[in-house]
Amino acid sequence: MEGNRLTLVVLSAGLGRRFGGPKQVEAVGPSGEIILDYSIFDAVRAGFSRIVLVVRDEVEEVLRQHLAPIVSHCEIEYVTQRSDDLPRGHAAPAGRRRPWGTGHAVWTCRDVVTDPFAVVNADDFYGSAAFETMARFLRSGGDSRPLRCAMIGYAVGSTLTPHGSVSRGVCEVDATGRLVSIVERHGVARREGGVGYSEHGTWHPLDESTVASMNFWGFSPSILALFGREFGRFLAARPAAEEEFGLPTVTGTLVGAGDIAVFVLPTTATWLGVTHRHDLEWVHEEIGRRTAAGDYPSPMWEGDT
Numbered sequence: 001m002e003g004n005r006l007t008l009v010v011l012s013a014g015l016g017r018r019f020g021g022p023k024q025v026e027a028v029g030p031s032g033e034i035i036l037d038y039s040i041f042d043a044v045r046a047g048f049s050r051i052v053l054v055v056r057d058e059v060e061e062v063l064r065q066h067l068a069p070i071v072s073h074c075e076i077e078y079v080t081q082r083s084d085d086l087p088r089g090h091a092a093p094a095g096r097r098r099p100w101g102t103g104h105a106v107w108t109c110r111d112v113v114t115d116p117f118a119v120v121n122a123d124d125f126y127g128s129a130a131f132e133t134m135a136r137f138l139r140s141g142g143d144s145r146p147l148r149c150a151m152i153g154y155a156v157g158s159t160l161t162p163h164g165s166v167s168r169g170v171c172e173v174d175a176t177g178r179l180v181s182i183v184e185r186h187g188v189a190r191r192e193g194g195v196g197y198s199e200h201g202t203w204h205p206l207d208e209s210t211v212a213s214m215n216f217w218g219f220s221p222s223i224l225a226l227f228g229r230e231f232g233r234f235l236a237a238r239p240a241a242e243e244e245f246g247l248p249t250v251t252g253t254l255v256g257a258g259d260i261a262v263f264v265l266p267t268t269a270t271w272l273g274v275t276h277r278h279d280l281e282w283v284h285e286e287i288g289r290r291t292a293a294g295d296y297p298s299p300m301w302e303g304d305t
Contacts (some may be wrong), residue, residue: 006138007050007115010036011105011215012063012122013081018240025062025121026274028283030291031299035274036063036122039131040070041300043118043163046131047139050075052112053122054105055128068114081108084121087232091239099212100231101244102215103251107227119217119247125283126152126216128295134218145221146261149251150218151179153264156238157195157208159271163278165189165198169213170206170249171264179255179262182213182248213248226259237289 012024023298028035040051051070055063055078055149069078081099083092085108099105115137120126130152137150156168165187172180187198188206196205230250239245254260291298 004115004139005050005276006048006135007052007117008040008048009052009054009106009113009114009117009119010039010122011102011246012053013034013056013099013105013121017154022127025059025066027272027299028280028287029296029298030288032299033067033287033300034126035272035283036067037070037300038125038296039122039298040074042128042131043135044074045128046135048074048118048135050077050115052079052109052117054079054081054108055117056081056099061182073301079109079110079112081105087228090232090235092235093239095241102247103227103245103249104231106219107224107231108157110224110228112253113224114221117219117221119215119219121215121273124214124216125272125275125287126214127267127271130267130269133265133267134216138218143222146225146259147226148218148222149207149223149229149260149262150182151213151251151262152213152216152263153211154268154271155208156206156210156212157190159212159280160188160190160195160216161273161275162282163276166275168197169215170197171211171213173204173211173264177264179251179264181255182252184246184248187281212215212265215247217247218265221258223254224246226254230254293296 023033051074083096083099118134141148167184167186170185170190171182174180185197194205195208196203231245234245255262272286274283290296
């Protein structure tokens, strides 16, 4: 991968059910910046020169207008995630209208992503150090078998909101720093002085330092063919109308099959994000502190990065 440009794929097509709307376009910065501004700013500083936004029709025009000042700093391309974008020979179940989840969103980019790339959520603030770590990884190697991939690993205790429970990909990592498994846990929260998750009415404690995935991945473009293969198998199994082809699930499947090796890159960064409506004030305050400390300019895109 040495010498190639780096691409950042941003998953911006989420529906924001718990939030109650398209949270990826909510202002959190002093001059109306959205969380995506900070991710792009950090990515460009780390060496990413191309941004691919996976969007829905409902938010594309809003994002285009908001991000227009950024085009002098990096290349931006938009890809629409559609529920009828399927591998050849497959059809959606009757009544399926919404897209197929984060794994499908990444596969949607198969015709436009040809360089080493990272994947992030539009509504998560990851921190500049995470982008620098991922950029170094993507520059450090080429295609291999199994494919060499990466995931930024956060301590689960640093990924919680003060305003309710969240879902997190709880990871098992081996002694060499490779991902062994990832399980989506719902109802993850801090209570009674500890972190854990609730499942079927039972509280399961977690160590604060347990590795959690925040959907920050690094891939070779070769993985998109594997995603297409697995998506076809997913559809052939006749999924329920609301079932999703999630990124944690498909990467876990590929790890289990020996097709890819995912290196977990630890970070000490604290996650910020808008899961619940009440998170907006919290994130706004935290972003304000970072701006006041000189970590970010505001307005963001008037000067050079």
